[in-house]
Amino acid sequence: MASNDEQRSATTILTTAAQSIAARLIANETTAKFTKAEISTTNLFNQSVTELQVLTSLDNVQQTADINTVTVINNNTVNVNVAIDQTKAPNNYQMNSVGLFAVDGDGKEVLYSVTVLKDPVYIHQDAMGSALGIDLETVVGQASNVEISVNPAGAVTNEILKATLADYVKTDDVKSLIPATVIDGSKPADFKESVTLEKGAVDGTGNAIATTKNLADGDAQTLTSAKAYADTKVSGKADDSKVVHDNHDGTEQLNGVQVQPFNKLTDTIGGRNLLLRTSSTEVINSTWNNIIYVDVTKLIGVTLTYSCILDITQAARGSVSVFLAAQDSSGNAIGNTSSSNSIAYGHSGRVIVTITVPSGASKLSINERTHHTDVNPYVGSRQLEKGSIATDYRPAPEDKVNVADMRKPANDVAGIEEVNAKQDKLTITPADDSKVAHLSGANNFDTVPTVNNNPLLLASSLPSDLARTSQQANFTGKLQKSGVDVATVDDVSAKQDKLDYTPANDANTFHRSPDTGAVTESGNFPGLQVKGVDVATAADLKSVEESAWREITNPAFQGSYLFRDNEDGTASLAGTIYFYNRSQQYNENDDYIVPMPDGYKATGVASEGSLMGFINDFSVSLQGLKAYFPGTALHLYTDLNQNRPLSIPLCSIISSSATGITSSPIVLKVVKTS
Incomplete structure (x- = not known):
């Protein structure tokens, strides 16, 4: 494939x-x-x-x-x-x-x-x-x-749901649990009595707020400077290039760029990425309709926003987008489906889609779906967050390494500067010079090194008659193996001349070349066997070959099929072959050509039954086939004109009340052309 x-x-x-x-x-x-x-x-x-x-x-x-x-x-x-x-x-x-x-x-x-x-x-x-x-x-x-079945394993019972929600506080109850003395930072505070702020008070931008005592203790110069600064800000004209302009169409102009401002009344921003194990690295989807399921049983009524980067720059047609759909525990759709903006072929960009989880939802289906593209998209920076505004991508907190996950806390880890400073203060005990080997040149020791007080043997000290494996040696004494004398060539020749044997008849012997060892002579055996079994001749093998099943391959199709000459003007075909595209068109229908082996021409179908093919695409369907023979090959055509991939089992299918459905190899009428 x-x-x-x-x-x-x-x-x-x-x-x-x-x-x-x-x-x-x-x-x-x-x-x-x-x-x-x-x-x-x-x-x-x-x-x-x-x-x-x-x-x-x-x-x-x-x-x-x-x-x-x-x-x-x-x-x-x-x-x-x-x-x-x-x-x-x-x-x-x-x-x-x-x-x-x-x-x-x-x-x-x-x-x-x-x-x-x-x-x-x-x-x-x-x-x-x-x-x-x-x-x-x-x-x-x-x-x-x-x-047709539906698996209820994912359903949540009322008892489980009640037990899960028992530890949660309702929104209305939260307000009643907040003490009346707690200050709401978004509203003016009315202090009924004196309040001491140990670290002082600051305004919304972090500037310290002066107390009455500060003003009373301030010198005239400080107060005068403050007034002069305030007067300058009030009387001075603002720099128009640094002012945000209202376009009066729901957008604003910031540094020459039109932007969409945040709407405090309708827009909300979430906190964290609800998807685990995401990455900014783009990876290709394995299917044209990639589906991610998210449990939303605890997010009923919550607005969620999904965003990701979709890249189909390698595509030559189509587009890609994302769909959000809520489902119940049985997989049935609930509420409306939300769709994102589309990314056209040849482009890459971020898509954003928002949905509010309806009542009764069990899971959220995130569909990253292509539309008539020729490749699947690369996807990265997946993020699902609460709220209606898509924020910059960030991984889920669980996917980050926290200080608590380290073996040592940060204050126990030394920096490079600290290591360098302490290294200079290390106490090093020098080696005993009497126990150190000294070099007087490149790898030349002044004295002979020893191991366990035994001096190493130098090459110059080896005996001159020591046998070397890379050189021929003449042993003047005996040579033994496992205590037994090794025979010389002369010893073997002397023994061989005394052997008693009957030489073969030279006329009935095949001779090998003394130079090459090859046998070039021929002979006629009245019968030849190996372990009591007759050896087949070339004529025997040719006869078997012509009537045996042969595997046929051809660049016209994928796979192979079996072919057998029935020696009666017919041939049998069996096996399954696969076409990625039609071979040609026949009367505006898809035509698939099955070539015959060399030396054969197909002229008709001799077997009974129906021929079928299976269309293998993103779906699989059954298709009837018809045969015709305009040349030497078998031509099979369908009722379609769609240029679809086709898997063809080369068999005839017969259905009868007596035998049921049976199948057998296709039998074709053939003519030998050579």
Whole structure:
């Protein structure tokens, strides 16, 4: 799949077992229910379609995800929403593939489809109750035979809600709990009695407020200077370039730039980022509709603002924006959906969208959705905050390193200057000079070094007759191995001449070249066996090859199929091949060309039954195929003119009341051209 359109980020492939269930659903012979999804770290994106279709399970499964909802899209397609509970994640991991499982009417559970991701999605452990939702549009053949379900596991009971809210104080009760003597800084204060301010009083800009005593004690010069300063400010004309101008249209002019002022009556600003593990670094989304779920059970009636940076500078068409929608515990939409400003292709920018959480909401769905783009966006600086004003991005407090997290408090950590100052005062005991090896030149010791009072052996002190592994040695004494004498060449030759053996008949012997060791002679064996089994001749192998199944590959399609010459003017084809685009158009319909092996020309279909293909795009649908033969290849065309990707199982499907649904390889009429 690596040779696919580089812009595709995820692909869903139906398994062979799923294709069988889909065919039975079309014939109303069974029912189906989606049971679970398994999340794996194995990267299968570069696997072929054929390899993915025969899978029955996934390796390296990190966790099992529940089926949240199953909803009908059309007569043969449903949407399966999978909820990945991050509180149950065993650790932080990368999601590379998703396996969707289903149970048929006989109670047999199978791997129904495999969704492979080009880029991994990072799943983090999160004790805050976060969940990641994935929508899988899945072909089922007959949607009315699929059990439609809603998982109530995320619902909150009244008892749990009451117990949770028991520790919280109502807004109306807060006012009654504030003592009457507390000063409201936003209102004038009426002191009924004398109040002592230990650190003095200041105005709104931090300037100290003079007391009566200050004025009484002030000298004439100080008071005169203060009056002169005040008179200057009153009588002097303000610099127009430093004045904020009202444009009388809800905006203001500041330093020549039109700005939107903060409205104290309607605008509110939140405090912290409610999303954990965000970053200003932009990372590409793994899907065209990335969904983030946030628990809002404690934020009913609160206005929330979501902002992020969306980058589709690499796109050649379309746009991207964000949608906010509240859902109840069953995943049903509540209230209106809010949408952000759009970022057009070739651009990058910040989007902002605001929503007020309605009553009955359980979670907030944040959809980062593309519209007809050819690539997925890069996203960074995600921020969800209370209020109607988007502030500058900042990570959640939990994502920052606090002083309390350090091993030592800040006042116990020495600075570089302090370390340098103390280093100069360190007490160093010099080494005993009598125990130090002295060099008189480059790596030249004045005396021979010793180890444990034993002097090291110098190269110049080695015996002259010492054997060296890099040189030929002449041993004048014996040479032994494990106490046994080693024989010389002369010893072996003397023994060999005394061996008793019968030489082979030279006429019946194949001779090797003394120079190359190769056998160049030929001979005719009346029969040749290896361990009692006959050895096949070239003629035997050619006969087997012509009637055996052969694997056929071709640049015209992805994957391969099997071909066998039936030696009766027909040939059988089996397997599944995949087309990223149509090969050409035939009568304004999509035409997919299946080339034959060299030396063969297809002239017609000899088998009975129907031919089908599966459209593999962001959704999967079943499509009937028709065949025609204008040249040497097999041509299959659909009723569509959409240039869609197509997966073609090369088999004939037959449905009868006696045998049910059966499938067998396609049998074509063929002519040998060479």
